[in-house]
Amino acid sequence: MKSIIAVVVSASISLAATYVIVSKKKEASFDRERQALKADWDSQKSEIEADLKMAKNKPARVETLHVPASGSDAARHSPQEIFDKLKAIKVGSGAKRAQSIRQVVHQLESLAEAGTSALPIIREFLGRFEDVEYSSEAMREARVEEKDQGTAERREEHPDLSLPKSSPTQGGPARMDFIFPPSLRLGLIEVLKEIGGEIAEQILAEMLTGSGRGVEVAYVAKTLQEMAPNKYRDVAVAAAKDLLSHPPDIDRPNRLDENAKSYLYSVLAMYNDASFGTIAHGVLVTSEGKIDRTAMNYLTSTLKDQAVPMLYKAYKDDRITNLWEKASLAGQALNYAGTNPQANDIFKEIVNTENMPPWMRAMTIQSLDGTGFFGGNSPTDPQQIQSRINLLAALPPQADQQMERARTETMERLKNRLAGKPEASSEGVAAGEKDTPGQLQIDPAAPVEVRDR
16 A cells, blocks of 8 residues: 555656646746747837838828719710700790709800810801800890790799899999800800910900900900900900990890990900090080990099099080089099199089089088098098198188088098098988978989089
């Protein structure tokens, strides 16, 4: 029994010793593996940190991916096909007008997307001097013809987007801020601008010299000025002056054609070209004794105070007997009262002419500080302000209560402005208040013959 126990104990000790030896060998092996892994990780970590540091120091890069629009007309159709569709669209004045307008806009955009490949087709069309009208006015005329032929249908009227966003005042500067082009030719001007480049400019320049419509010349001149500032100045000015001197006969002119002079004068004003001043002065007063306001606005916008002698001469023209025509001239000249002797003469003549309506005389006084009927400019130059104060101080006492009040309050406002003080209110001075004796009644429609005292 003892021998068995001894054997067992001996075997156990042997196994334990073997286990300890093996365990120590494995632990040493594991330790070596851990050290190798740690060294490898430390190396990779250093590389990663270096890459991150380098990436932070690099400028950000943004890549834009250009994905062609699927299904666009420019991709699926040739420029000729797009243009044929465009010419075939009939923009009426009824309920379908909005849908037709969207189609026209879409085809014009597609033509612009076609780029330079569309230029030969556009040039050929413009060279034929053909057009497709889009304005409601043109559609109404067509409907009248249909009615005469018994084919007209009732249509709902919609706003005409082909007219400028805001109409100019009578004879005022021409507006070209169309929401929708009034015609195909005017729409193609915008397409050429979108395409851009030398050939597109050449086509527009050809249109500038070949067109007989004032609105086209003005729109092309404005577009070329935006594309290539002052490059086509001489060509545009020559074209505008030629049409002003020799206006062509236009078959069935529309509202834009009726404002042709305003558009053409706007070209000269855009370039601040005063070379047409002598001719414009010659037509300032019409044979009917009326004022050509397009000519007047051109003269005042380009010549500034140098236009006052022309305004004064027109003001003294015996053919003008209507009070409001004279008032238009006076209102422009009085902008320079205090600095221009002839403007001062007009001021004194109006105020001292007893048969001139009192309301007009009072408002002429008020105009010296930029209020009243004439409006005018509010003077900021101290010398001009003082000169206007002197003008008012030189007037004799006014028997009319409202005129005297207008003089007193206008002087007060000018003195306050000169001293940098708040200005007194001018409300109700010349228009006539209910509690003021001798209330004035203004009849703008009444023609008044004005004679010097």
